[in-house]
Amino acid sequence: MQGLGERGYERHCLPLVHNWLTENGFVHLPQETRRYAYDGVLQCNAVEVPIRLEFYDLTFKSLPEIYLRHPRPRELCLPLSHVDNENKLCYLEAESYRADPYHPVKTLATLIEQARRVLVDCLTGANADDVGYELSAYWGFKDFGVALSRQPSGALTEFNRIRYFSPLGNERNLVVVGTREEIAEYVQWRKAKVRYGRNLNAIWLDVNSTTLLPREGGWPPNNFRAFYDWLDIVDKSAARTLHRIMGTKAGCNSHFIVVINTKGGLVSIEVILPPSLSTATQAPGRFRKMLMRDDGSHGTTLIRGKFDDLSPKYQTARSLQGSGLSGKRIVLIGCGTIGGYLSRLLVQCGAGLGGELVLYDGQWFLPGNVGRHYLDGAYTYENKAEACQHKLGIEYPWVNIRALSKEYMWGAESDNADIIIDATGREPFSLALNEEMNWRCSNEWSTPPILHVWLDGNGLCGRTLYYDGTGGCYRCLQTRDGEERFEPLINSEDLSPMTYSCGESYIPFPPSASVQVAGLALELMLDWAGGSVGFTFRNRAFHKKARRHKDQVLTPMKSCPACRKN
Template sequence: MREPLWEIDRTLKAKGFRLSNPPSTYIGPVFPYGNKVIVEIEISDFSFSELPVVRLIDADELPVQHLAHVNTDDTICYTGQGGLPLDIYNPGGSILRVLEEAKETLERSFADGATAEYEAELASYWKGTTIYVALPSSETNAIFDSELIVFGIGEKQKRALVPTGKWKNAKTSSRQPTTTISFNSTLKHTPAFKSENLADFIDWIKRQPNGPAGLQEKIITSAADSKPVFVVSPNALIGWHPVFPPNIQLLKSASGVRKSFLRKQLVNSLSNVGLRKMTGLQLDLKQVVKRNLYGKTTLIEKKISMVGCGTIGGHLAKLLVQSGAGCEERFNIYDTDILRPGNLGRHVLGYSDLEQPKAIALAEHLGQFHPDVQIAPFHRNAVQDWSSIERSDLIIDATGDYNVATALNELRMNSKRSGDELAILHTWVFGNGIAAQSFLNLNDGLACYHCLKPIFGGSWRQSPAKDVKAPQQIAPANCGEAGYVPFSADAPTVAAALTLRAVLDWAEHQPGQRLRTVTLNHAEGNDVKWTSPKRSNSCGACNG
């Protein structure tokens, strides 16, 4: 590969750039819609693992008043959310692509485009201290009370805006009453937006269409009470603490000052009240879940019960919670066992949970994902609790235990609930980690779990094993621990991922192939095509 610096230097100078700060900072023109703009490009990493920085130097010739995507330090935010792949083997061409992206970014501010672009990134221009916002989205414009909480310990302390009284289990060290103003539509931009005083902020917020009633009154009252104010909208999560001038600070610290007098003095000093700004990052559970399933159906509001909190269930439960289980509806998890030392090699739980009931320990582990997750652990036999779990939308059998799976299958087949009302999904590791499998039963005329092995002692109908007669290896009991089926930790994690995909397909009302197999050990296993087996005439559950 040729020396990248020389190629970049030759390429930029050919475009009218000059070296301004050796070894690799250049100044030169770009031409958005033919208008000359002077920019500076700083290349600090020729592998492009860090992208070049482009700064706006002179934009006097641009026929626009406001420029979007230009930060306060004049750097141009030219990369989209998907990043910007650059070719290290063509450094000159890569730098030209960076300049083209910067030019196109400036062009988006033409023809009043800056307004839409600016509004889309409104919060990034506010430049406040970062906090988390865990407020549910509002369908109406409203003003309501909330709390700014501090949680965590020492240097790991964080702040979050939550509904009043929520996150009681988050081990908070303080709770400060806060006023939240909610808009259900995009906030509009005016030159007063980046103001540093309360008067300009009130002027800006009053200009928003369909603002809630009593807006100015509530803001001034909150400021008089030293309460933070936060604004929540689809395009911005921004707030502030009031910073009082000396005369107001003196009145607030004095005793016997009437609130009405203090408020009057505050109204007369609005332009002198500073704003200690905050910028919010979305932490509402629904938004966290929906982010990675953008446009897809989540598990939010689904009634899900999972039986088995072992090696598959532990990994699967985390994936389910990240997909919406436990959001707006309780996520029930069952297991009769406790965590033992022999479980640690494949389990999501660790040594601090030893001798604890798996369901209870796993619920605590899942609770660390988000304080609003609703997990109900049960250290008891789910089969004997059928009257409760039958009310679920989906039952997941993650035990990998043939007896439990058969018992749950029998109960499901005898249930009067239709497949649209109750689904059951089994998952297991086949043999000694040969494959991971999942099977969905909607009781809709296709096979049930027992149909997969209708004759006790017979073979599985869709076995992934090359030698279907090869016995499963069982590790012998040792030092007080029972025997177990040995397989590596990849098998249960694959089973969990395979099962999550089946769950999400079910949630989309597109269940697809009911029996799914991922073969892991190709020395002992065959690839098995995903299929929806028909019922077996020998199945006692279907034909009994």
Template sequence: MMSLADRWRAIAATLANKGFTEQQGASPEFRGSINVHGRAVDIELVIPDSKFVELPIVRLVDRKQLPAGAFGHISRDDIEGSVVCFAPATGLPLDFHDPGGSVLRVLRQTELSLEKSFAGQGGAEVAAEYQEYWIEKEPNFRVLVSRDGTTERQSGLQYAVFKPATGSPFFAIADTISLHDHEATRLSGAVIFHLDAELGPTADRVVPNNFLSLEQWFRAQTTVVADRWRECERALLSGKFVCLAANNCTLGVRIELPANIAMAVRTKKLRSSKLQPLLAKQKTKLDIKRSGGYWTGLAEIAQRNLHGIKTLDGKAIALVGCGTLGSHLAKFLIQSGAGAGAPLTLIDGQVLSAGNIGRHYLGHSRIGERKASALAEELRSFHPQCDIRATVGDALAQKAVLADSDLLVDATGDWNTQYALNELFYEDDISAEAILHCWISGNGAAVQAFLNVRGDDCCFRCLRPSMDAGPRFPALKPGVEANMAPATCGDGNYIPYSVAAPAIAAGLACDMAIGWANDKPGARLRTIVLDHERGIERKPTSPSAHKTCPSCLSRDES
């Protein structure tokens, strides 16, 4: 293996061979030139790490060596010159066993990045990363409302700074400043313009710097954007924070009032009816503040990961069992859109014991609390928009809660409860579209999940019609049993297994719930084997009803 000294010698020798000279600096720094479409462009190459865990920095020495106009892959910084973004979004693999070859790859990648702009793709390249050009020292803001654009301008939007009980304050646009466990200070009203277009640089400016240049920049965009200027102008001059939600970026802009006008507004010496026409006459004197926005609404977080398919947004889900499996599954459901637009109801009557926390989602601080209510509180801290409700008690006694759900999820792993919920699913006043059972077999040897969609022939009891026989689709090899750990003082018997088993079972169940939400439920019974010595590999299947199933026979008779 090359030593640290050998790596630096190889880097220095390679760059010297390319005509680079080493400069003085905290990190090794080299100055030389690269060739961009036949034109020499001087750069500084800073290499902070010879193993390339931290990528080299490429800085232009003289921006004027490049053509005028929009140029992609260049970010402004507070050091003289400009930094070239040479690494693609997927990263740039560099081999520290070949340090010389790696720095040559960095130089070539830099040339390729700049050549795209020389080839007339500068505007497109800047547009692709336009938000980075737009952002200045204003703090980024979060958008906690829907991105679907069905309402062009939602009423009652607020721009505020939110301070959570734990964590750092943040700026956000929300339809309410009453978020769970957050203090809020309203700064202004807000408006979101959903623009079915891309925003980017214009012929004479990359970004606007005052109100007049903002108008010129805005009017130079596509027609679909330019036609909205009057609305945007009215919103800005009335003191609102404006969010421009385009296909390629989310931009925030507000005006900075001149000191004398700001004072007059604060002391109420200037009426709001007079403010807008006064400001309209001072466009060249009005500074603007630019910031970048990020969509962090609960529904948007789920949609980002489930791109192109439906999330669990708007589905009322009742999760029975908040133990090891259920606690992880609740988190996965929330991250998949549950609790947005419809409640996720957690049902469990047990208390979290000290022995639970080794594999439960909840930790030490929650020992002694009711699992359902403690888990609901914990998940609300994940996102302030979560509609999570807790019901402490026997699930079978919570028929009213279950009756209003679109999906019932059984994570109890207890046969008697599983069977009873199966029976309850078929009662007339339960309108749920489906019931999903998930469980762990053996000492985490395998996990299984079964989805019963309303109208299916096979019910949960069909999987084991006779208690004198084993299940029809066992996940354990013959003779393999679950080993119980003996009870100790203050703790009961339990089945030991690693936290991997409930996490995988939760992932399996969550995936099946998403399939159901997209009307593509697929195979109804699925198995994942973790221990191949004890578990049985099974292909996903949709079992047929069993002719001796007592549950089905009872329903047929009635």
């Protein structure tokens, strides 16, 4: 493309692609837009499948779209995996495909062949179970909402419709499902208005089957009888659960929603009875019988919906293998440039969910800190720990965070912690904490491990050290005479703080250094939570002046005055 430009490249390659397509039986369809369209036929075993190929350009920045044309072959008339309600074929994951724009004919031929293979699998039923992981694509949903928690099959919670304005000023309308307390907290957090004066019932069902598309009948279901018949086919246990609930007083409502938890996510149907049938809710048996026979002729409204999982557990687990830091009691000492970013990373990986995150810092957040801190200018002259707690509470209202606006001293919070993180970056404090740790270990007291994280070498490198009473301690990073075992800089003369006023030194370094060393600490935390710490001492060089050291299990220094292991 270099030298031709994108438009020139297309003018050069389009005739090549056009000739190849026409040679393979495709017919060009004139378009008013820049979109190119061709009708053709794919030979899938003994079946000819008519398709339409559409693409905007030949740089393949976006995946060419393929649609099934009518009339479909008899073998493909039923709902199919990887074919949505608009007959669009999902033949390749848009985020993972590789395309070579310098060989457009070869690339297009490869993509069309991949589409043919998917259609062959549709014909043979080889991909029939795939729909279990993508039901929402076939559900034909009209509503969109969020689930604030996931509930077991048969549970009854509540739902409501809310209207609010996003931080960018855009109006949003959502269906929200969860417990009464969760909905109230979410409405307050969003500063939203609810449509219904009281929350309505939500019934939860688990559908464990992956073969979810019917082999006969209409799709998607547009009345309650069709929905229940489908449910009875794909998961009889879920159908029996719904049948039981509708026969109880709690399950008799003229307006309710059924949330279906599938392997591929959450879908729903909202049921609204007309006023003429609302009296049926007074008799559970009659109500259930009436709904089971409802074919849409009585004016019952059925609205299909899709829900995104906003539950804290899902938000954490989606990015991690395992539960991350959920359920852990973590003490973070220091909410400065490293501790601020680290506090958010910890929360994003589950800290404060089912456990507790305790923040210690006795200092104020000053205007000079704004340039390289997680906090913004709105928090100047506030205590750092309290400010981080407040900001995290706005962004992640479900987490359990406690702020202590004082200098750290070992106390009940530390005794009850699963791990202590020292993010102060102050060597005298770290040495004192290390001494306390060694003293407790020597007396065989139960003591949580300590993770030290700091910037070294004028912010040109970042380091972490994990110490649980075994291996090398924080003082083991130096010789007995106080010399560095792992020099941070290639030339030690580069190590000189810039002093602006008496009693205050300031070392300029970009916020990227704080973010990177916070990320290094998070990696070690996740290794610890996973049960295998591995390298206890880790070093990252951020600049060519910084010396590079291999990650390693720190060995005790001979004659260490702190741990005295040798």
